[in-house]
Amino acid sequence: MGVLTRNNVKVQDQDAQPMLFAHGFGCDQNMWRFVAPDFARDYRTILFDHVGAGGSELSAYNRTKYGTLRGYADDVLEICRELHLEQVVFVGHSVSAMIGVLAALEEPERFSRLVLVGPSPCYINDGEYPGGFTPMDIEQMLESLDDNYLGWSSTMAPMIMGNPDRPELGAELTNSFCRTHPEIAKHFARVTFLSDNRADLPKVRTPSLVLQCSNDPIAAHAVGEYVHRHLAGSELVLMKATGHCPNLSAPAETIAAMRAFLGVRANRVAS
Amino acid sequence: MSRVDEERTSFEEGQFEESAEELYEHAPCGYISTRPDGLIIKVNQTFLDWTGYQREELLGRKRFYELLTMAGRIYHETHYAPLLQMQGFVREIALELVCTDRRTLPILLNSVQKKDAAGTPLYHRTTIFNATDRKLYERELLLARKKAEQVAQSKAILLATISHEIRNPLNAITAATRLLGMTALSEKQEKYLRILATSSSSLLDLVNDILDWSKIEAGKISLEQRPFDPRELLSGIVNGLAARAEEKKLLLHANLDEKLPARLLGDPVKLGQILTNLTSNAIKFTESGSVTLTLAVRAQHDDEFTVDVRVSDTGIGISPDQLAAIFEEYTQASYDIGMKYGGTGLGLSISRKLLELHGSKMSVESVVGQGSSFSFELRLKTGENLPIEAPRSAAPEQALRGLRVLLAEDSEVNTYVLTRWLERWGIAFDTVQNGRMAVEQVRKGGYDLVLMDLHMPELNGYEATRTIRQLPDERLRQLPIIAISASARIWQQGSVRASGFTDFIGKPFDTDVLYRMMALHTSRELPNPPEPLVQEPAHRPPEPIASSTAPAPDFSLxxxxxxxxxxxxxxxxxxxxxxxxxxxxxxxxxxALAAGAADKLERLCQELEGTLRLLDANALTAALRRAKSLLASRQRTHARVQAVTLAVDWEMETLIEALASIANQDF
Known part of the structure; x- marks a missing residue:
């Protein structure tokens, strides 16, 4: 199975600097639908689904490989290699921010910029570090996923109604975006929320932008500050947008912040 | 006035009229409205009653997610909010509210986005259902499902354990049966031995099936990725099953696409299992006609090949209403069929599951009375530049170098595999596809040995050999001609020997046996053959020896x-x-033997003495004795030394094999 099929890669056919968008836990590449089109004017945009989400090949899932975020970072690098991407602007939301950090550490020369939307290197409180959640919160969240994935809930209705082969039969009745395989999603949730990448941040040399929302229940302001402090030469933008998904709730503000960062950097390089 | 009329009158008079306000506040579900950022701007009384909040604590002060458990907040942000923003509505998301007395309240919620004319979201409208009972019920269901799955899994594990335990002694039985077959037996004993061999091997097949299936069920099977030769894989399968096809007088064809690369990357063991299962089923359910295996390349992208694999037969076929059932575990198309043909009914289910691991699916087309065709598609990368692990061979590689061999075989696959080995051993060879050409070729002379398939077009192997033996040339009467046959029974029936064949090699080919046999029979042709060595053959001549004159056993445990x-x-x-x-x-x-080092050989024999006694290894002792005397004599030739080396080595291997089956039993 090719990498492009495996990750349901959608690539724009134009000769420009590549911009690779990576979605977070709980969704798929659809979550870039209000942001990516704007950049398609002057970048070669590439969208994909992590294995287990959206239109990816579920059969490619492997609990060992995807037992750490590094497995997902390897996929990002494989996509880059397959498409011969250089000077990549990597845009990662939520957990994919850290996936991008890992990829950039592995092959620094491949990435020109990192845009980290709502990043968190560690979701669990640890001494002075304010991750936002206790281990108990995370365990409860993992348990409660069954309520939506296996119970009578919209997200998983097609599986329950016995049409796993023909999801289109369930699509009319249910939430049609961001469907996900329940077992994979649960494992991804565990890997995401129990990851700790704080030690990786200081090693990053790629210029990066931290986009921090107000009132983000997943990655609080203090976490964004932490990421900014530990990423050498990073920029922090505190957005007016609230919640965890400014790419959906405030696409215009997100685009503007990204363009400011990318534009300024370009000028600096030129001067 | 009837009661219905009375009700209509009171309805018209507006006695049941309820204000919209009243309906909103006290509806049997919670209502809230929020700004796009989640801030609560309107809430009904039902919601307040459920949660214990005062209206003024919520309005303009709390965002909806703040009322959720921590777990719920994560789900809200990662699933609910993005979904709502992308599709404009959300249906039946399960969350938990935290009430003012810290109780949690399971809810289901539906939300819609209200937008202005320009499409900008103004606010979200949400209805909330109390899901306490429903959740209890769902939890029970989930628990029941989990339990059922656990039970099924532990049953599969139990089955795997038992099968494994059965397989160990069964392996010992089949190994011992093989060894017994190498000793001198009376005709009657040979007959019993055959029954023992067939029964134990079919029992072993059965146990292996159950073991495989239960391993798959218990989730303990994964795919390997290594380079393999598809032609060799197919040849192994076709030859392995050729005996059964021959016995039923069925034609067994293998069609291979020329475009198929010499190396593919995948799991040859599991693919072989699928193909063997489909092919042996086809043979089982076909009474006359043919069974055909086809591997065709459908597409190629860079180094990835899409291969169509098909096994078709001219058998009894499967009726449309039975088609769906055949992939189920323990199920055969019908009870009658199970009775008539036997088997566990696990084969197809295993194959289907192994294919699922490959991301592929089996299709079947069938017409009752005309035959069935099972097919699937595989996507495999080529391993063109990767070396295949050298096949295991105990044979000393160079000993047969320079030999000239004629191979008469009509099956391309067999020719391919055999010639690969001949090349490896440095043997010069010619190949022909039928008996007539074989006779012509032999007439030209120069061959040390002929490998001859029994079933060939134009002139079959029997006729060809008979013709060769009747030729005037004396040397051709001595020429070793080895029959290639799937069925050992055919050799034992004597018709093959009567045609003038020297020996036979069974399918599937055991290359060590082939090698030794070729060494044995070609050394016979040399001047002054060392007589005793011929009595120490790799393949003991199957002439029945009366039990009273039977020699001492080769060894004893x-x-x-x-x-x-x-x-x-x-x-x-x-x-x-x-x-x-x-x-x-x-x-x-x-x-030591190769170097002709008599003193070293003597020392090794002394070291082995205890072992030889322990195992009563008469055959090996005798072979070593001959080796010693040969090394001491002045008449030793390269050929004699080679022959005695092989004899010693063969006896060593026999002992090693016997010991291995005991040493590897686990407890």
């Missing part, structure tokens, strides 16, 4: 049993030690 005094662990440990010693000595013996 009785001494080992005695030393172990009935303790299986001691027996296994002893076997392992002895095995180790033999394996250590084997290469040293080979090189």
């Amino acid at each position: 009785a001494g080992l049993e005695q030393r172990a005094a009935g303790d299986p662990q001691v027996r296994a440990a002893l076997a392992r030690l002895t095995l180790h010693e033999l394996e250590q000595t084997r290469p040293a013996l080979r090189s």
Whole structure:
């Protein structure tokens, strides 16, 4: 199975600097639908689904490989290699921010910029570090996923109604975006929320932008500050947008912040 | 006035009229409205009653997610909010509210986005259902499902364990049966031995099926990725099943696409299992006609090949209403079929699951009375530049170099595999596809040996050999001609020998046996053949020897049993030690013989003395004795030394094989 099929890669056919968008836990590449089109004017945009989400090949899932975020970072690098991407602007939301950090550490020369939307290197409180959640919160969240994935809930209705082969039969009745395989999603949730990448941040040399929302229940302001402090030469933008998904709730503000960062950097390089 | 009329009158008079306000506040579900950022701007009384909040604590002060458990907040942000923003509505998301008294309240919620004319979201409208009972019910269901899955899994594990336990002694039985077949037996004993061999091997097949299936069920099977040769894989399968096809007088074809690369990356063992299962089913359910295996390349992208695999037969077929059932575990198309043909009904289910691991699916087309065709698609990468692990061979690679062999075989696949080995051994060869060409070619002369398939077009192997033996040339009467046959029974029936064949090799080919047989029969042609060596053949001549004149057994495990005094662990440990010693000595013996080092050979024999006694290894002792006297004599030729080396090596291998089956039993 090719990498492009495996990750349901959608690539724009134009000769420009590549911009690779990576979605977070709980969704798929659809979550870039209000942001990516704007950049398609002057970048070669590439969208994909992590294995287990959206239109990816579920059969490619492997609990060992995807037992750490590094497995997902390897996929990002494989996509880059397959498409011969250089000077990549990597845009990662939520957990994919850290996936991008890992990829950039592995092959620094491949990435020109990192845009980290709502990043968190560690979701669990640890001494002075304010991750936002206790281990108990995370365990409860993992348990409660069954309520939506296996119970009578919209997200998983097609599986329950016995049409796993023909999801289109369930699509009319249910939430049609961001469907996900329940077992994979649960494992991804565990890997995401129990990851700790704080030690990786200081090693990053790629210029990066931290986009921090107000009132983000997943990655609080203090976490964004932490990421900014530990990423050498990073920029922090505190957005007016609230919640965890400014790419959906405030696409215009997100685009503007990204363009400011990318534009300024370009000028600096030129001067 | 009837009651219905009365009700209509009161409805018209507006007695049941309820204000919209009243309906909103006290509806049997919670209502809230929020700004796009989640801030609560309107809430109904039902919601307040459920949660214990005062209206003024919520309005303009709390965002909806703040009322959720921590777990719920994560789900809200990662699933609910993005979904709502992308599709404008959300249906039946399960969350938990935290009430003012810290109780949690399971809810289901539906939300819609209200937008202005420009499409900008103004606010979200949400209805909330109390899901307490429903959740309890769902939890029970989930628990029941989990339990059922666990039970099924532990049953599969139990089955796997039992099958494994059965397989160990069964392996020992089949190994011992094979060894017994190498000793001198009366005709009657041979008949019993055949029954023992077929029954134990079909029992082993059965147990292996159950073991495979239960391993898959218990989630303990994964795919390997290594380079393999698809032609060789197919040849192994076709040859392995050729005997059964021959017995039923069915034609077994293998069609291979020329575009198929020499190396593919995948799991040859599991693919082989699928193909063997489909092919043996096809043979089982076909009474006359043919069974055909086809591998065709459908597409190629860079180094990835899409291969269509198909097994079709001219058998009894499957009726449309039975088609769906055949992939189920333990199910055969019908009860009658199970009775008539036997089997566990696990084969297809295993194949289907193995294909699922490959991300593929089996399709079947069938017409009752005309035949069935099972097919699937595989996507495999080529391993063109990767070396295949060299096939295991105990044969010394160079000993047959320079030999000239004629191969008469009509099956392309067999020709391919055999010639690969001949090349490897440095043997010069010609190939022909039928008996008539074989006779012509042999007439031209120059061959040391002929490998001849029995079933060939134009002139079959029997006729060709008979013709060759009747030719005037004396040398051709002595020319070793080895029959290629799937069925050992055919050789034992005597018609093959009567046609003038020297020996036979069974399918699937055991290359070590082939090698030894070729060494044995070609050394016979040399001047002054060392007589005793011919009596020490790789393949013991199957002439029945009356039991009264039977020679001493080749070896015996009785001494080992005695030393172990009935303790299986001691027996296994002893076997392992002895095995180790033999394996250590084997290469040293080979090189001592090759170098003609009589003193070294003497020393090795002394070291082995204890082992030889323990195992009553008469055959090996005799072979070593001959080796010693040959090395001492002045008449030793390269060919004689080679022959005696092979004889010693063969006896070593026989012992090693016997010991291995004991040493590897687990407890």
